[in-house]
Amino acid sequence: MLFAIIVGGLIGYAFGKFLGFLVGAAIGAFLLNRIKSRLVGKLQNIQSGFIESVFAVMGALCKADGVVSEDEIQVAEAMFVRFRLNETQRATAKAAFSRGKAEGFDLDAELQHFLRISGGQPAFLQMFLQVQFSAVAADGVVHPAEREMLMRIARGLGLPESQIDQLEAMLRGAHSSQAGGQQRSTAQQTDDAYKVLGVSSSISDAELKKVYRKLMSENHPDKLAGRGLPESMREMAEERTQEITHAYDVIKEFRENSA
Structure with missing residues (x-):
């Protein structure tokens, strides 16, 4: 931040001497704060979008065999604990999970949404797929219907099977x-x-x-x-x-x- 203030001040000084320096420094600080606020906001959007899409897709995945069992619900709740979600995040995750397991859930659209908010970063996409895999493999077994949907999720994210x-x-x-x-x-x-x-x-x-x-x-x-x-x-x-x-x-x- 100090660097931005100094640069802004020097530019201002070139046009208005000492008064210009003060104005330039103030403008530099203002612009830097605006940039930082936007970056923080962008990161927060990615984080909230990550959690929502993860649990929405998890809901659809747990229903891959036709029904969401009590064990699968417990697995999802265990993920709340593992990821140390706060109350607000848990509420978001629960709502997303319910949305994902509901009839008419558009899995492909959700994957495209996540691709957009994540910027298509490979490590993010792989982490997303790993969370889904961990959820269905909690019992040490990946059933054929679950594996088929995992393949679909990988393809939807542009990842190799x-x-x-x-x-x-x-x-x-x-x-x-x-x-x-x-x-x-x-x-x-x-x-x-x-x-x-x-x-x-x-x-x-x-x-x-x-x-x-x-x-x-x-x-x-x-x-x-x-x-x-x-x-x-x-x-x-x-x-x-x-x-x-x-x-x-x-x-x-x-x-x-x-x-």
Whole structure:
């Protein structure tokens, strides 16, 4: 802010000496505050839109098999807790969930709406899909009707359907870690690690490192927060970066042991 005031003051001074400096500094401060207000407002719109669209689509997804079960309602409510939504946000999320599960809900229009408010940022779109996947996979199983709708959501967001394979690989990796990593073979873990990073097993070490760094940069929680990701969803963003790092480490260890 000080920089803007000084620049405005110097421009004013060039036209009106000391009085011009004061006027220019005041104008500089005013314009900077206007810009900051607009940026804050834009971020708040993205955050509220993110929550509303997430839970509207979640409502539709939970009804993919024809009925929203009590377990699925509990999963949605668990998301309220996990995302640490305040009372106002919970009310918005509940209304959106009900809207999504109602007859006549236009899923494609909702996805297009989210694309607009998110600016089509890939990391945001992937996070949106990850939330949906987490909701239906809370019981450790993704049913065929749910998987089909997840594919539709991915296509609606302009994401490759391989993103679903990636999320399933992350889920298996998370369950394996919780079980001590003893239930799956090294080959299975490595295959899933390649899927998590979205690369082929034939990728070179140099290219693998480049992809890893790019994914970490795109998905960094601080960077996503600066672009409008609600702070309440930071934990999920952190989990995503942990899964990316874990996948990279699995592949590196496999290659070192195979050399």
